[in-house]
Amino acid sequence: MRPAWSVVLLTTLLGAGQGLFLALYGADLSDAARGRASLAPVFVAAAAIGSLALAAAGLAASFLHLGRPERAWRSAAMWRTSWLAREVIALPLFMALVALYGVLHWLGQLQAALVAGALAAAVCVALFVCTGMIYACLKFLQEWHSPLTVLNFILLGCASGLTAATALAASLDPALETGYGVAALVALALAAASRAASLMRNAGLRPLSSLQTAIGVKHPHIAQKAQGAMGGSFNTREFFHGAGAARLAGVRWFFAAAAFVAPAALLALGLPSAAFLVQFAGLLAERWHFFAEARHPQNLYYQAIS
């Protein structure tokens, strides 16, 4: 698949925003469980606004993906069958509940905020599942058709959000910084393990489709001589990224370093802001690789121009 930058940005920004909210709500819950109300209001406001801003940026990026963005309102219609439609419903709902949570917290309605936050957290998890399932439900994209896809979206989003929360806490509520830092490192380790597992799974995948099943001729030697168009088509533009195996491997090493190793080191050194920025760049590369490594079976029909 050719990675679309709009979708790469959408999924990474959204994941960070969702992770940031879950980090904020987690701190709020543990704070409440200990019978205190010690979170700095300015930190809560900044984290809620940050989460909203990231989600809104993701929403904006999603519009760039559409051929007819003015009809985007139609895209919630088929929520019974389409994970994309479910995501379209979950995202604004998540943003509304986070806004409600932030406002209630700012107004000092801590109990009501906890309830709104619980709803927002539930929708947040549902949104993660929707985003992951958009890709995981396509069974012939074998690289994506795995529970690891959903797990990666959740863990990478949480790692990114916890790093952002650490960075915010460092300047606005230093009491939380250590706890967030440790949580971010744990999430980072889990995400690295899960992402490595999916890379290993995909490295051993055997494509179920072949040129033989594609045209239904049982012969070991089939070569395409013409694809029906000399100048390319939607099929050649949308499903080929043009990067060789070496470049894919390069991106893989880059995101392993930038999304996991470097942020962990920067967090350990007490530089969470830098860790978040480096990690976000790494996650962009990670998502690019996620799309690029998926081999669409339709490509079997577009192997040679003439």
Added chain:
Amino acid sequence: MTQLALVIDLNVCVGCHACVTSCKEWNTQGEAGPLSDQNPYGKDPSGTFFNRVQTFEVGQFPDTQTVHFPKSCLHCEDPPCVPVCPTGASHKRAEDGIVLVDYDKCIGCKYCAWACPYGARELDEAQKVMKKCTLCVDRIYDVALAERDRKPACVLACPTSARLFGDIHDPQSEVSIAIREQGGYALMPEWGTHPANHYLPRRRTEARVREEDLQRFDNPLKVDGLLPKPATGEPALDDVTSW
């Protein structure tokens, strides 16, 4: 239940692209149109097509066969492109099984194209909506046309009659009989999409010469030779008839 479909005979297709041009001609001015072209006379021509003819070489020289392979939407009985559509623009008609896109509802998110393993859908770069074969839904029911013309444009244009059109759920239809009796198969059966369109395989046409074709075993000359011959002293036919 009706399931309209094409059956394409790879044994007969000569790869002339008449189906491609007739499809484009009909559909660019029909209800599905326009099928826009980008830079059609320039360096990198591109455009929207419902149907393409590809060519494959099977085997290794000198034992090779050229297979021309027309490829369009297969109107799957379980189409993976339909449930993923967030707006309902992609739909499968209950009455005849044709998979269609409502161009007024499509938001151009391309998710359906990702969800089609056959690459049968193309985004129109001018209209920014997804397009695909309609089985000429705007012709096949048109009572203003003569009955023999109520077929998809590609079927009518094919000079070798490599394309058959009909209801594959009717066991007596031309297409069902062709699938049944000539080994019709579906593409990429591994994904469970149950394509409605079928392909008839290449078949080797050989002249089989048997001994009895060269020399008749019931040759009357030989059979006569086996009959008992009259003895030389007996009267021959000439003795009886000449006096």
